[in-house]
Amino acid sequence: MSESRRTRFERGLLRAEPQPVTRRNLLKNAAALTAVTLVPAALPSAAYAQTEGGIATTTLPAERATKPGTSLVLLGTRAGPGIDLTRSQSGSALVVDGRPYLIDCGYGTLRQLVASKVGYLQINTIFFTHLHDDHTGDVPALFSFQWTNGKSTATDAYGPYGTARLVAASVALIRTNVEIRTADEGRTVDVDKQFHGHEVSATDTPVRMFADDRVEVTAIENTHYPPRSKAAMPHRSLALRVVTKDRSIVFAGDTAYSANLVKLARGADVFVCEVADAGVLEQMEERSKAAAATGNPNNIYRHVAETHSSPAEVGRMASEAGVKMVVLNHQLAGPSTGDLAYPVTSFIQGVRERYSGEVLVGQDLMVL
Numbered sequence: 001m002s003e004s005r006r007t008r009f010e011r012g013l014l015r016a017e018p019q020p021v022t023r024r025n026l027l028k029n030a031a032a033l034t035a036v037t038l039v040p041a042a043l044p045s046a047a048y049a050q051t052e053g054g055i056a057t058t059t060l061p062a063e064r065a066t067k068p069g070t071s072l073v074l075l076g077t078r079a080g081p082g083i084d085l086t087r088s089q090s091g092s093a094l095v096v097d098g099r100p101y102l103i104d105c106g107y108g109t110l111r112q113l114v115a116s117k118v119g120y121l122q123i124n125t126i127f128f129t130h131l132h133d134d135h136t137g138d139v140p141a142l143f144s145f146q147w148t149n150g151k152s153t154a155t156d157a158y159g160p161y162g163t164a165r166l167v168a169a170s171v172a173l174i175r176t177n178v179e180i181r182t183a184d185e186g187r188t189v190d191v192d193k194q195f196h197g198h199e200v201s202a203t204d205t206p207v208r209m210f211a212d213d214r215v216e217v218t219a220i221e222n223t224h225y226p227p228r229s230k231a232a233m234p235h236r237s238l239a240l241r242v243v244t245k246d247r248s249i250v251f252a253g254d255t256a257y258s259a260n261l262v263k264l265a266r267g268a269d270v271f272v273c274e275v276a277d278a279g280v281l282e283q284m285e286e287r288s289k290a291a292a293a294t295g296n297p298n299n300i301y302r303h304v305a306e307t308h309s310s311p312a313e314v315g316r317m318a319s320e321a322g323v324k325m326v327v328l329n330h331q332l333a334g335p336s337t338g339d340l341a342y343p344v345t346s347f348i349q350g351v352r353e354r355y356s357g358e359v360l361v362g363q364d365l366m367v368l
Protein backbone atom coordinates (compact mmCIF):
# COMPACT_ATOMS: atom_id res chain seq x y z
CA MET A 1 0.00 0.00 0.00
CA SER A 2 1.47 3.38 -0.97
CA GLU A 3 1.98 5.99 1.69
CA SER A 4 -0.78 8.25 0.47
CA ARG A 5 -3.11 5.29 0.08
CA ARG A 6 -2.32 4.09 3.60
CA THR A 7 -2.89 7.55 5.06
CA ARG A 8 -6.26 7.76 3.40
CA PHE A 9 -7.06 4.27 4.60
CA GLU A 10 -6.14 5.08 8.16
CA ARG A 11 -8.38 8.13 8.02
CA GLY A 12 -11.15 5.77 7.09
CA LEU A 13 -11.57 7.27 3.66
CA LEU A 14 -10.26 4.46 1.51
CA ARG A 15 -13.34 2.52 0.90
CA ALA A 16 -15.93 2.36 -1.79
CA GLU A 17 -18.49 5.06 -1.67
CA PRO A 18 -20.63 3.95 1.25
CA GLN A 19 -24.02 3.06 0.03
CA PRO A 20 -27.09 2.38 2.04
CA VAL A 21 -27.70 -1.31 1.74
CA THR A 22 -30.97 -1.32 -0.04
CA ARG A 23 -32.47 -3.81 -2.39
CA ARG A 24 -31.93 -1.29 -5.19
CA ASN A 25 -28.22 -0.89 -4.46
CA LEU A 26 -27.70 -4.57 -4.10
CA LEU A 27 -29.32 -5.17 -7.43
CA LYS A 28 -27.24 -2.38 -8.94
CA ASN A 29 -23.98 -3.72 -7.57
CA ALA A 30 -24.38 -7.42 -7.96
CA ALA A 31 -24.70 -8.32 -11.56
CA ALA A 32 -27.46 -10.62 -12.68
CA LEU A 33 -28.78 -11.54 -9.29
CA THR A 34 -30.98 -14.29 -10.46
CA ALA A 35 -33.05 -16.17 -7.97
CA VAL A 36 -32.26 -13.80 -5.12
CA THR A 37 -35.01 -12.96 -2.71
CA LEU A 38 -34.59 -10.51 0.11
CA VAL A 39 -36.75 -11.23 3.08
CA PRO A 40 -39.06 -8.22 3.27
CA ALA A 41 -38.94 -6.06 6.36
CA ALA A 42 -42.51 -6.94 7.18
CA LEU A 43 -42.80 -10.67 6.95
CA PRO A 44 -46.15 -12.29 6.72
CA SER A 45 -47.23 -13.62 10.06
CA ALA A 46 -45.53 -16.88 10.73
CA ALA A 47 -47.24 -20.17 10.94
CA TYR A 48 -47.48 -21.35 14.51
CA ALA A 49 -47.29 -24.86 15.81
CA GLN A 50 -48.09 -26.28 19.19
CA THR A 51 -45.17 -28.23 20.49
CA GLU A 52 -45.39 -31.12 22.84
CA GLY A 53 -44.78 -28.66 25.63
CA GLY A 54 -47.79 -26.68 24.51
CA ILE A 55 -45.71 -23.63 23.65
CA ALA A 56 -46.36 -21.74 20.45
CA THR A 57 -43.29 -21.17 18.34
CA THR A 58 -42.38 -19.91 14.94
CA THR A 59 -41.95 -22.30 12.07
CA LEU A 60 -41.21 -22.00 8.43
CA PRO A 61 -43.89 -20.07 6.56
CA ALA A 62 -46.08 -22.60 4.84
CA GLU A 63 -44.92 -21.60 1.38
CA ARG A 64 -41.24 -22.15 2.20
CA ALA A 65 -41.77 -25.27 4.27
CA THR A 66 -43.49 -26.94 1.36
CA LYS A 67 -41.41 -25.42 -1.41
CA PRO A 68 -39.43 -28.09 -3.19
CA GLY A 69 -35.74 -27.55 -3.75
CA THR A 70 -32.91 -25.91 -1.84
CA SER A 71 -32.93 -22.43 -0.26
CA LEU A 72 -29.87 -20.83 1.29
CA VAL A 73 -30.72 -18.52 4.18
CA LEU A 74 -27.96 -16.23 5.41
CA LEU A 75 -28.59 -15.86 9.13
CA GLY A 76 -25.43 -14.00 10.16
CA THR A 77 -22.87 -12.42 7.83
CA ARG A 78 -20.47 -10.42 9.98
CA ALA A 79 -17.00 -11.58 10.86
CA GLY A 80 -16.39 -12.39 14.48
CA PRO A 81 -15.47 -12.17 17.20
CA GLY A 82 -16.85 -8.64 17.48
CA ILE A 83 -20.51 -8.14 18.25
CA ASP A 84 -22.77 -5.47 16.90
CA LEU A 85 -26.47 -4.80 16.92
CA THR A 86 -27.10 -4.86 13.19
CA ARG A 87 -25.51 -8.09 12.01
CA SER A 88 -25.18 -11.50 13.56
CA GLN A 89 -22.12 -13.69 13.68
CA SER A 90 -21.68 -16.66 11.37
CA GLY A 91 -24.67 -18.85 10.68
CA SER A 92 -26.49 -20.09 7.59
CA ALA A 93 -29.39 -22.42 7.01
CA LEU A 94 -30.03 -24.66 4.05
CA VAL A 95 -33.68 -25.55 3.69
CA VAL A 96 -33.99 -28.62 1.49
CA ASP A 97 -37.51 -29.65 0.51
CA GLY A 98 -38.66 -27.94 3.71
CA ARG A 99 -36.09 -29.51 6.03
CA PRO A 100 -33.57 -27.06 7.55
CA TYR A 101 -29.88 -27.75 8.18
CA LEU A 102 -27.77 -25.28 10.15
CA ILE A 103 -24.20 -24.39 9.17
CA ASP A 104 -22.34 -22.71 12.05
CA CYS A 105 -24.06 -21.14 15.03
CA GLY A 106 -22.37 -17.89 16.06
CA TYR A 107 -23.83 -15.36 18.46
CA GLY A 108 -27.22 -14.16 17.19
CA THR A 109 -28.04 -17.32 15.26
CA LEU A 110 -30.94 -18.32 17.50
CA ARG A 111 -32.65 -14.96 17.03
CA GLN A 112 -32.02 -15.09 13.29
CA LEU A 113 -33.55 -18.55 13.04
CA VAL A 114 -36.68 -17.00 14.51
CA ALA A 115 -36.47 -13.82 12.40
CA SER A 116 -36.02 -15.78 9.18
CA LYS A 117 -38.95 -18.07 10.04
CA VAL A 118 -36.71 -21.07 9.57
CA GLY A 119 -37.41 -21.81 13.21
CA TYR A 120 -35.13 -23.37 15.80
CA LEU A 121 -37.11 -26.38 16.99
CA GLN A 122 -36.87 -27.69 13.45
CA ILE A 123 -33.07 -27.84 13.51
CA ASN A 124 -32.06 -31.48 13.83
CA THR A 125 -28.69 -31.25 12.10
CA ILE A 126 -25.83 -28.79 12.56
CA PHE A 127 -22.54 -28.61 10.68
CA PHE A 128 -19.56 -26.70 12.08
CA THR A 129 -16.76 -25.41 9.86
CA HIS A 130 -14.62 -24.85 12.96
CA LEU A 131 -15.05 -24.13 16.64
CA HIS A 132 -14.11 -20.48 17.06
CA ASP A 133 -16.71 -18.84 19.28
CA ASP A 134 -18.08 -16.63 16.50
CA HIS A 135 -19.25 -19.91 14.92
CA THR A 136 -20.46 -21.67 18.07
CA GLY A 137 -21.51 -18.98 20.54
CA ASP A 138 -25.24 -19.72 20.35
CA VAL A 139 -24.99 -23.50 20.66
CA PRO A 140 -25.87 -23.68 24.39
CA ALA A 141 -28.79 -21.28 23.89
CA LEU A 142 -30.06 -23.25 20.90
CA PHE A 143 -29.90 -26.55 22.80
CA SER A 144 -31.43 -25.12 25.94
CA PHE A 145 -34.44 -23.58 24.25
CA GLN A 146 -34.93 -26.57 21.98
CA TRP A 147 -35.21 -28.72 25.11
CA THR A 148 -37.26 -26.24 27.15
CA ASN A 149 -39.67 -25.40 24.34
CA GLY A 150 -40.61 -28.98 23.67
CA LYS A 151 -38.33 -30.51 21.05
CA SER A 152 -38.23 -34.23 21.65
CA THR A 153 -36.25 -35.42 18.64
CA ALA A 154 -32.46 -35.64 18.54
CA THR A 155 -30.16 -32.82 17.45
CA ASP A 156 -26.90 -33.98 15.89
CA ALA A 157 -23.89 -31.71 15.41
CA TYR A 158 -21.07 -32.58 13.00
CA GLY A 159 -17.71 -30.86 12.92
CA PRO A 160 -13.97 -31.13 13.41
CA TYR A 161 -12.10 -32.40 16.46
CA GLY A 162 -13.65 -30.93 19.60
CA THR A 163 -17.27 -31.05 18.41
CA ALA A 164 -18.22 -33.90 20.76
CA ARG A 165 -16.73 -32.07 23.72
CA LEU A 166 -18.45 -28.83 22.75
CA VAL A 167 -21.82 -30.60 22.57
CA ALA A 168 -21.25 -32.39 25.89
CA ALA A 169 -20.16 -29.13 27.53
CA SER A 170 -23.25 -27.35 26.19
CA VAL A 171 -25.44 -30.06 27.71
CA ALA A 172 -23.57 -29.67 30.99
CA LEU A 173 -24.25 -25.94 30.85
CA ILE A 174 -27.99 -26.36 30.46
CA ARG A 175 -28.31 -29.22 32.95
CA THR A 176 -29.37 -27.07 35.90
CA ASN A 177 -32.33 -25.79 33.91
CA VAL A 178 -33.14 -29.34 32.86
CA GLU A 179 -33.05 -30.57 36.47
CA ILE A 180 -35.31 -27.76 37.69
CA ARG A 181 -37.89 -28.17 34.95
CA THR A 182 -37.81 -31.95 35.12
CA ALA A 183 -38.58 -31.89 38.84
CA ASP A 184 -40.94 -28.94 38.69
CA GLU A 185 -42.74 -29.42 35.37
CA GLY A 186 -42.70 -33.16 34.91
CA ARG A 187 -40.50 -33.06 31.81
CA THR A 188 -39.64 -36.41 30.34
CA VAL A 189 -37.14 -35.74 27.54
CA ASP A 190 -33.71 -37.10 28.51
CA VAL A 191 -31.25 -34.34 27.65
CA ASP A 192 -28.38 -36.83 27.55
CA LYS A 193 -30.06 -38.71 24.74
CA GLN A 194 -31.05 -35.63 22.76
CA PHE A 195 -27.81 -33.88 21.74
CA HIS A 196 -24.99 -35.67 19.96
CA GLY A 197 -21.62 -34.51 18.64
CA HIS A 198 -19.86 -36.22 15.74
CA GLU A 199 -16.35 -35.53 14.52
CA VAL A 200 -14.69 -35.89 11.14
CA SER A 201 -11.01 -35.76 10.42
CA ALA A 202 -9.54 -32.83 8.53
CA THR A 203 -7.63 -34.03 5.50
CA ASP A 204 -6.40 -32.89 2.10
CA THR A 205 -9.03 -34.98 0.32
CA PRO A 206 -12.78 -34.61 0.81
CA VAL A 207 -14.30 -36.87 3.45
CA ARG A 208 -17.98 -37.59 3.84
CA MET A 209 -19.33 -35.82 6.90
CA PHE A 210 -23.02 -36.60 6.64
CA ALA A 211 -25.63 -37.99 4.28
CA ASP A 212 -29.36 -38.50 4.39
CA ASP A 213 -32.14 -38.63 1.82
CA ARG A 214 -31.77 -34.90 0.98
CA VAL A 215 -28.15 -33.81 1.42
CA GLU A 216 -24.64 -35.16 1.21
CA VAL A 217 -21.97 -33.17 3.02
CA THR A 218 -18.24 -33.53 2.43
CA ALA A 219 -15.44 -31.74 4.26
CA ILE A 220 -11.84 -30.82 3.56
CA GLU A 221 -9.30 -28.97 5.66
CA ASN A 222 -8.86 -25.28 4.81
CA THR A 223 -6.08 -22.89 5.88
CA HIS A 224 -7.67 -21.06 8.82
CA TYR A 225 -5.17 -22.50 11.27
CA PRO A 226 -1.54 -22.04 10.22
CA PRO A 227 0.99 -24.87 10.67
CA ARG A 228 2.64 -23.09 13.62
CA SER A 229 -0.69 -23.20 15.49
CA LYS A 230 -1.64 -26.71 14.39
CA ALA A 231 1.63 -27.95 15.83
CA ALA A 232 0.47 -26.79 19.25
CA MET A 233 -3.15 -28.04 19.21
CA PRO A 234 -5.35 -30.82 17.83
CA HIS A 235 -7.95 -28.42 16.44
CA ARG A 236 -8.61 -28.16 12.73
CA SER A 237 -10.77 -26.05 10.43
CA LEU A 238 -12.97 -27.27 7.58
CA ALA A 239 -14.64 -26.18 4.39
CA LEU A 240 -17.91 -27.95 3.57
CA ARG A 241 -19.66 -28.92 0.35
CA VAL A 242 -23.37 -29.65 0.54
CA VAL A 243 -24.96 -31.36 -2.43
CA THR A 244 -28.72 -31.65 -2.80
CA LYS A 245 -30.72 -32.91 -5.71
CA ASP A 246 -30.87 -29.45 -7.29
CA ARG A 247 -27.84 -27.48 -6.02
CA SER A 248 -24.27 -27.70 -4.79
CA ILE A 249 -23.26 -25.14 -2.17
CA VAL A 250 -19.79 -24.77 -0.72
CA PHE A 251 -19.13 -23.09 2.62
CA ALA A 252 -15.51 -21.99 2.69
CA GLY A 253 -15.50 -21.44 6.42
CA ASP A 254 -12.86 -19.06 7.70
CA THR A 255 -9.79 -19.41 5.55
CA ALA A 256 -6.92 -17.83 3.72
CA TYR A 257 -6.29 -19.00 0.16
CA SER A 258 -6.71 -22.79 0.19
CA ALA A 259 -5.87 -25.21 -2.61
CA ASN A 260 -7.98 -27.80 -0.79
CA LEU A 261 -10.96 -25.45 -0.86
CA VAL A 262 -10.49 -24.89 -4.59
CA LYS A 263 -10.56 -28.66 -5.02
CA LEU A 264 -13.71 -29.02 -2.92
CA ALA A 265 -15.52 -26.14 -4.63
CA ARG A 266 -14.91 -27.29 -8.19
CA GLY A 267 -17.92 -26.34 -10.34
CA ALA A 268 -20.18 -25.55 -7.37
CA ASP A 269 -23.39 -23.61 -7.96
CA VAL A 270 -22.79 -21.34 -4.96
CA PHE A 271 -19.49 -20.51 -3.25
CA VAL A 272 -20.20 -19.00 0.18
CA CYS A 273 -16.92 -17.44 1.24
CA GLU A 274 -15.60 -15.20 3.95
CA VAL A 275 -14.01 -11.91 3.01
CA ALA A 276 -11.82 -9.36 4.75
CA ASP A 277 -11.15 -5.83 3.58
CA ALA A 278 -7.71 -5.74 1.95
CA GLY A 279 -6.76 -2.57 3.82
CA VAL A 280 -7.65 -4.15 7.14
CA LEU A 281 -5.47 -7.16 6.35
CA GLU A 282 -2.52 -4.89 5.53
CA GLN A 283 -3.10 -2.92 8.70
CA MET A 284 -3.21 -6.15 10.72
CA GLU A 285 0.08 -7.24 9.22
CA GLU A 286 1.73 -4.01 10.32
CA ARG A 287 0.29 -4.27 13.82
CA SER A 288 1.41 -7.88 14.00
CA LYS A 289 4.99 -6.85 13.29
CA ALA A 290 4.78 -4.20 15.99
CA ALA A 291 3.41 -6.73 18.49
CA ALA A 292 6.10 -9.24 17.54
CA ALA A 293 8.73 -6.57 18.17
CA THR A 294 7.49 -6.30 21.74
CA GLY A 295 7.75 -10.04 22.30
CA ASN A 296 4.33 -11.36 21.26
CA PRO A 297 4.81 -13.08 17.90
CA ASN A 298 1.55 -15.05 17.95
CA ASN A 299 -0.83 -12.14 18.32
CA ILE A 300 -4.41 -11.65 17.14
CA TYR A 301 -3.28 -9.28 14.39
CA ARG A 302 -1.12 -12.02 12.92
CA HIS A 303 -4.09 -14.40 13.14
CA VAL A 304 -6.32 -12.02 11.18
CA ALA A 305 -3.65 -11.17 8.61
CA GLU A 306 -2.61 -14.74 7.92
CA THR A 307 -5.83 -16.74 8.12
CA HIS A 308 -8.48 -14.75 6.27
CA SER A 309 -9.06 -13.85 2.62
CA SER A 310 -8.96 -10.52 0.82
CA PRO A 311 -11.59 -9.94 -1.89
CA ALA A 312 -8.96 -10.69 -4.56
CA GLU A 313 -8.07 -13.99 -2.88
CA VAL A 314 -11.76 -14.92 -2.80
CA GLY A 315 -11.89 -14.13 -6.52
CA ARG A 316 -8.81 -16.23 -7.18
CA MET A 317 -10.31 -19.28 -5.43
CA ALA A 318 -13.68 -18.79 -7.14
CA SER A 319 -12.02 -18.50 -10.52
CA GLU A 320 -9.77 -21.51 -10.05
CA ALA A 321 -12.70 -23.60 -8.83
CA GLY A 322 -14.98 -22.44 -11.64
CA VAL A 323 -17.92 -21.79 -9.32
CA LYS A 324 -21.08 -20.32 -10.76
CA MET A 325 -21.69 -17.69 -8.09
CA VAL A 326 -19.90 -16.13 -5.12
CA VAL A 327 -21.78 -15.15 -1.97
CA LEU A 328 -19.75 -13.23 0.59
CA ASN A 329 -20.40 -13.85 4.26
CA HIS A 330 -18.23 -13.45 7.39
CA GLN A 331 -17.44 -9.94 6.20
CA LEU A 332 -14.65 -8.02 7.89
CA ALA A 333 -15.28 -4.53 6.65
CA GLY A 334 -12.94 -1.56 6.58
CA PRO A 335 -12.85 1.04 9.31
CA SER A 336 -15.46 3.69 9.80
CA THR A 337 -18.04 1.95 7.71
CA GLY A 338 -20.63 2.33 10.42
CA ASP A 339 -23.99 0.68 10.64
CA LEU A 340 -25.15 -0.74 7.35
CA ALA A 341 -22.77 1.16 5.08
CA TYR A 342 -20.61 -1.84 4.31
CA PRO A 343 -18.23 -1.56 1.40
CA VAL A 344 -20.38 -3.49 -1.00
CA THR A 345 -18.71 -2.02 -4.03
CA SER A 346 -15.13 -2.55 -2.89
CA PHE A 347 -15.82 -6.18 -1.99
CA ILE A 348 -17.39 -6.85 -5.38
CA GLN A 349 -14.67 -5.00 -7.28
CA GLY A 350 -11.99 -6.86 -5.36
CA VAL A 351 -13.46 -10.27 -6.12
CA ARG A 352 -13.89 -9.28 -9.75
CA GLU A 353 -10.19 -8.64 -10.11
CA ARG A 354 -9.89 -12.41 -10.39
CA TYR A 355 -13.39 -13.74 -11.05
CA SER A 356 -15.91 -12.84 -13.73
CA GLY A 357 -19.03 -14.60 -12.45
CA GLU A 358 -21.82 -13.38 -10.21
CA VAL A 359 -20.83 -11.84 -6.88
CA LEU A 360 -23.25 -11.10 -4.10
CA VAL A 361 -22.40 -9.39 -0.83
CA GLY A 362 -24.57 -11.27 1.63
CA GLN A 363 -26.73 -9.67 4.25
CA ASP A 364 -28.44 -11.14 7.27
CA LEU A 365 -31.78 -12.76 6.42
CA MET A 366 -31.10 -12.86 2.69
CA VAL A 367 -32.58 -15.92 1.02
CA LEU A 368 -31.07 -17.36 -2.15
Ligand SMILES: [Zn+2]
Nearest residue numbers: 080132134254
Ligand atom coordinates in the same frame (compact mmCIF):
# COMPACT_ATOMS: atom_id res chain seq x y z
ZN1 LIG B 1 -15.01 -16.57 12.21
Ligand SMILES: [Zn+2]
Nearest residue numbers: 130132224254
Ligand atom coordinates in the same frame (compact mmCIF):
# COMPACT_ATOMS: atom_id res chain seq x y z
ZN1 LIG C 1 -12.43 -18.54 12.80
